[in-house]
Amino acid sequence: MERIENTQIKRFLTEYVSTKLENCRPFVQVFGKGFAKKRLELNLGKVYTNVFDSIMVGTYNLFGDHSITLYTSNHNEQPLTIEELSKDSVKMSTMFHEAIHAIFRRTDKECKKYRIQNGTGILETTKGGKEFGRGLNEGLTNWICEKAGLDVISYIKITELVRELELAIGTKNVMKLGKGNISKNIAKILNMSELQCYAFLSKIDSIYILQDKYYNEENFVYLLSKYKNRDNLSEIEKRNFEDEFSDMEEHYLYQEMLQDENYLFLKAQSDNELDAKISYFKERVKIHKKREEEAIAYVESIIFDKYFKTEFEKYQKSNKFSQNKFVKFQKLARLITVRENIRSSEETSSERFKRNFTRIYEKSDKSDSTGNFRISYACNYLPVQDLYQSDNRTQRNKVKEDIEIREEL
Numbered sequence: 304m305e306r307i308e309n310t311q312i313k314r315f316l317t318e319y320v321s322t323k324l325e326n327c328r329p330f331v332q333v334f335g336k337g338f339a340k341k342r343l344e345l346n347l348g349k350v351y352t353n354v355f356d357s358i359m360v361g362t363y364n365l366f367g368d369h370s371i372t373l374y375t376s377n378h379n380e381q382p383l384t385i386e387e388l389s390k391d392s393v394k395m396s397t398m399f400h401e402a403i404h405a406i407f408r409r410t411d412k413e414c415k416k417y418r419i420q421n422g423t424g425i426l427e428t429t430k431g432g433k434e435f436g437r438g439l440n441e442g443l444t445n446w447i448c449e450k451a452g453l454d455v456i457s458y459i460k461i462t463e464l465v466r467e468l469e470l471a472i473g474t475k476n477v478m479k480l481g482k483g484n485i486s487k488n489i490a491k492i493l494n495m496s497e498l499q500c501y502a503f504l505s506k507i508d509s510i511y512i513l514q515d516k517y518y519n520e521e522n523f524v525y526l527l528s529k530y531k532n533r534d535n536l537s538e539i540e541k542r543n544f545e546d547e548f549s550d551m552e553e554h555y556l557y558q559e560m561l562q563d564e565n566y567l568f569l570k571a572q573s574d575n576e577l578d579a580k581i582s583y584f585k586e587r588v589k590i591h592k593k594r595e596e597e598a599i600a601y602v603e604s605i606i607f608d609k610y611f612k613t614e615f616e617k618y619q620k621s622n623k624f625s626q627n628k629f630v631k632f633q634k635l636a637r638l639i640t641v642r643e644n645i646r647s648s649e650e651t652s653s654e655r656f657k658r659n660f661t662r663i664y665e666k667s668d669k670s671d672s673t674g675n676f677r678i679s680y681a682c683n684y685l686p687v688q689d690l691y692q693s694d695n696r697t698q699r700n701k702v703k704e705d706i707e708i709r710e711e712l
């Protein structure tokens with residue numbers, strides 16, 4: 304489907320986003336009044352809508368024409384209207400998210416000042432073409448959306464890492480991360496040396512990259528499975544499917560597969576090439592999800608050791624919590640992910656914290672009859688929200704379920 308330049312949506316976006324951010328206290332405290340509007344006028348190119356894509360929801364073209372594109376998973380030829388957009392919470396939060404990238408984009412002058420090639424918020428591309436901070440930048444962008452009152456629909460775990468940082472260094476300091484400048488400002492706010500800061504950001508970048516990989520791989524499983532029934536599609540569905548299918552074939556992960564020994568082995572074992580490809584990508588999804596979990600545990604351990612450990616051990620020894628501290632650690636325990644079936648030698652400090660804290664909580668819950676600590680304790684972190692809603696998405700989720708069930712076997 305051809306993209307449509309949508310001037311109506313651009314006007315709406317500028318007005319809506321600047322008003323929301325103008326009413327967001329922590330944002331105005333750090334960036335001042337009128338900041339969002341001024342930056343959007345400077346950094347936002349055209350706004351495009353009605354581009355079909357079954358996994359992408361929005362993009363800000365940082366490196367090119369600075370346009371925002373809102374994608375659609377429906378086969379709709381009519382230009383997206385403000386009414387439709389306002390009713391669609393996924394599209395609204397996507398629009399907001401992309402607008403924040405635009406607001407924080409480094410202008411040419413700023414790039415010169417910070418000696419970078421390109422950047423927005425925490426994300427920086429060096430003159431040598433290396434990139435740092437993409438992961439945390441996505442989390443921070445979502446966190447700002449949330450502070451302005453919008454839902455968060457993407458990068459759930461990285462956003463939780465930002466919430467953990469908020470408990471560690473405070474709301475205002477997290478907002479200040481939006482000012483960017485990794486080597487000076489970001490390192491200082493995070494209380495890290497320049498080198499530690501780059502290592503920390505790179506680890507979060509790896510979470511981003513792994514997620515990007517398995518999103519694509521899950522989509523490939525879906526497309527390859529759908530390929531078998533392609534004759535049942537309507538004309539327009541068929542056209543979009545063929546586009547998606549050929550994009551897949553050009554994708555670097557697909558190209559890598561063709562050379563991969565594991566795939567060649569599967570292909571030799573199977574009499575159906577399509578099935579071999581599906582099995583291969585299902586396996587890749589499993590591997591990348593496991594690596595993502597490990598990277599998350601590692602980053603959470605750094606956060607826990609750096610900002611919470613001393614304080615927690617002190618309270619653990621005395622066995623006394625003030626209510627404020629208790630609530631803070633309770634929030635932290637909710638955010639930290641605990642991997643199942645973990646061997647104790649592999650347990651990270653943040654996981655140990657969660658285990659111990661749950662015990663302390665249970666104790667205080669039993670001993671306290673005044674109701675002070677009777678805040679219901681949910682062990683699980685917030686469930687990942689359904690990203691997408693259309694039929695395609697439902698089928699896609701079924702593929703995901705299939706992969707997860709196989710993991711248990």
Ligand SMILES: [Zn+2]
Binds near residue numbers: 400
């Ligand atoms: Zn983004």
